[in-house]
Amino acid sequence: xxxxxxxxxxxxxxxxxxxxxxxxxxxxxxxxxxxxxxxxxxxxxxxxxxxxxxxxxxxxxxxxxxxxxxxxxxxxxxxxxxxxxxxxxxxxxxxxxxxxxxxxxxxxxxxxxxxxxxxxxxxxxxxxxxxxxxxxxxxxxxxxxxxxxxxxxxxxxxxxxxxxxxxxxxxxxxxxxxxxxxxxxxxxxxxxxxxxxxxxxxxxxxxxxxxxxxxxxxx
Amino acid sequence: xxxxxxxxxxxxxxxxxxxxxxxxxxxxxxxxxxxxxxxxxxxxxxxxxxxxxxxxxxxxxxxxxxxxxxxxxxxxxxxxxxxxxxxxxxxxxxxxxxxxxxxxxxxxxxxxxxxxxxxxxxxxxxxxxxxxxxxxxxxxxxxxxxxxxxxxxxxxxxxxxxxxxxxxxxxxxxxxxxxxxxxxxxxxxxxxxxxxxxxxxxxxxxxxxxxxxxxxxxx
DNA sequence: TCCGCATTCAAATGAACGTTTGACGACAGG
DNA sequence: CCTGTCGTCAAACGTTCATTTGAATGCGGA
Numbered sequence: 001x002x003x004x005x006x007x008x009x010x011x012x013x014x015x016x017x018x019x020x021x022x023x024x025x026x027x028x029x030x031x032x033x034x035x036x037x038x039x040x041x042x043x044x045x046x047x048x049x050x051x052x053x054x055x056x057x058x059x060x061x062x063x064x065x066x067x068x069x070x071x072x073x074x075x076x077x078x079x080x081x082x083x084x085x086x087x088x089x090x091x092x093x094x095x096x097x098x099x100x101x102x103x104x105x106x107x108x109x110x111x112x113x114x115x116x117x118x119x120x121x122x123x124x125x126x127x128x129x130x131x132x133x134x135x136x137x138x139x140x141x142x143x144x145x146x147x148x149x150x151x152x153x154x155x156x157x158x159x160x161x162x163x164x165x166x167x168x169x170x171x172x173x174x175x176x177x178x179x180x181x182x183x184x185x186x187x188x189x190x191x192x193x194x195x196x197x198x199x200x201x202x203x204x205x206x207x208x209x210x211x212x213x214x215x216x217x218x219x
Numbered sequence: 220x221x222x223x224x225x226x227x228x229x230x231x232x233x234x235x236x237x238x239x240x241x242x243x244x245x246x247x248x249x250x251x252x253x254x255x256x257x258x259x260x261x262x263x264x265x266x267x268x269x270x271x272x273x274x275x276x277x278x279x280x281x282x283x284x285x286x287x288x289x290x291x292x293x294x295x296x297x298x299x300x301x302x303x304x305x306x307x308x309x310x311x312x313x314x315x316x317x318x319x320x321x322x323x324x325x326x327x328x329x330x331x332x333x334x335x336x337x338x339x340x341x342x343x344x345x346x347x348x349x350x351x352x353x354x355x356x357x358x359x360x361x362x363x364x365x366x367x368x369x370x371x372x373x374x375x376x377x378x379x380x381x382x383x384x385x386x387x388x389x390x391x392x393x394x395x396x397x398x399x400x401x402x403x404x405x406x407x408x409x410x411x412x413x414x415x416x417x418x419x420x421x422x423x424x425x426x427x428x429x430x431x432x433x434x435x436x437x438x
Numbered sequence: 439t440c441c442g443c444a445t446t447c448a449a450a451t452g453a454a455c456g457t458t459t460g461a462c463g464a465c466a467g468g
Numbered sequence: 469c470c471t472g473t474c475g476t477c478a479a480a481c482g483t484t485c486a487t488t489t490g491a492a493t494g495c496g497g498a
Contacts, residue, residue: 035351037256041456051477056457131350132254138403145411152411168412169427172404173396180395182350184357192364192371193387208388212435219434260486270447275487
């Protein structure tokens with residue numbers, strides 16, 4: 001009779017991968033909502049319903065867990081953006097217009113941010129990583145700019161009369177527009193507009209951002 | 220013979236206010252450079268050359284010290300922006316153009332950010348407060364939008380044919396352009412442009428930002 | 439001269455943190 | 469049936485943190 005402490009035996013193959021996945025989901029969520037430093041390993045394991053030591057067992061350390069999530073999400077985002085830019089390039093025979101280039105830059109994070117979307121929290125995580133990330137993350141963000149180079153090159157092709165440094169600066173402004181799409185900033189905007197601005201209208205927001213940024217690039 | 224531990228007696232009236240001021244300066248600097256959570260009270264008091272307990276004695280708590288710096292700096296910034304907007308309003312007989320309104324919004328933080336400027340570090344502090352601030356700071360940022368209302372109203376006056384929500388959203392985009400001016404983002408931009416972008420050219424950056432944002436508002 | 443007050447100081451306190459440990463259970467292969 | 473491996477678990481470790489304490493200090497006013 002071995003009906004001991006174990007409540008439900010189940011097969012271990014399920015828990016094997018399950019624990020790691022639950023930690024990833026819980027950690028991404030908590031970090032995105034509360035900031036990196038305001039979440040402890042205890043919070044994560046409690047939310048995930050796993051043991052405290054499992055973070056260090058599966059990921060080595062809290063920082064390594066953070067970096068793993070960061071690496072996965074930025075890779076996905078960059079891949080999706082590159083895919084859209086590639087499609088736009090094909091569609092326009094090698095020289096897509098400014099608006100389509102910017103769409104490839106803006107749309108993926110906006111689409112992921114629609115309410116009830118799986119990746120809504122991932123976008124918040126990525127944005128947060130930009131200002132609160134560990135040294136390893138900042139190193140990657142600072143030096144790995146290959147994905148941005150594709151966009152800069154495409155923009156120079158669309159506006160060949162523009163000086164390269166103008167393109168770089170305006171791309172920088174566009175990125176600022178995206179990175180400002182945090183919950184707290186939306187809250188302030190809603191307070192200011194007394195509810196007239198609806199964050200939930202993702203397609204409308206994309207159009208507004210494209211109108212604004214496209215005009216800035218054609219100035 | 221009282222030449223005891225005290226190295227130089229000096230007058231206490233100097234140290235009285237000096238300690239508090241030294242803590243404020245050191246704290247603002249460390250917080251701006253390293254982030255709020257990565258700086259301990261021990262770091263601050265060590266940098267300031269004062270005793271560990273002086274933070275809690277003069278400010279009550281670490282968070283209260285943070286909020287005090289935040290309150291001082293945001294007040295200064297809002298006052299300076301309001302002053303420039305007021306002057307522009309007078310200069311144009313009550314209806315300043317978009318570019319002058321945006322100049323009042325952009326120029327103060329940019330001017331303060333010029334190399335070797337006293338307030339260069341204050342701007343970084345304010346920007347950091349926006350994403351890493353305590354709950355008290357976020358509450359103020361979310362609810363106190365009176366200074367932004369002045370700019371929104373002025374912009375509606377300059378572009379009366381624009382729907383109010385369009386003005387609010389575009390103002391939101393402009394704020395994103397400013398908030399993206401952090402050291403780390405400049406580093407990335409420099410890497411991308413291979414040194415072609417010079418952050419030190421403040422007037423040039425202001426012109427670029429105004430060109431971009433004005434075009435976005437006139438779209 | 440003495441006292442009251444504001445400030446500084448070294449030391450200690452208790453809580454929270456990331457990480458480590460060693461025992462324990464479940465499974466697969468021989 | 470034994471054995472090694474992998475994952476989980478509760479407990480504990482050592483460190484760091486913000487904050488508190490109480491004595492010591494120096495000055496202005498009586």
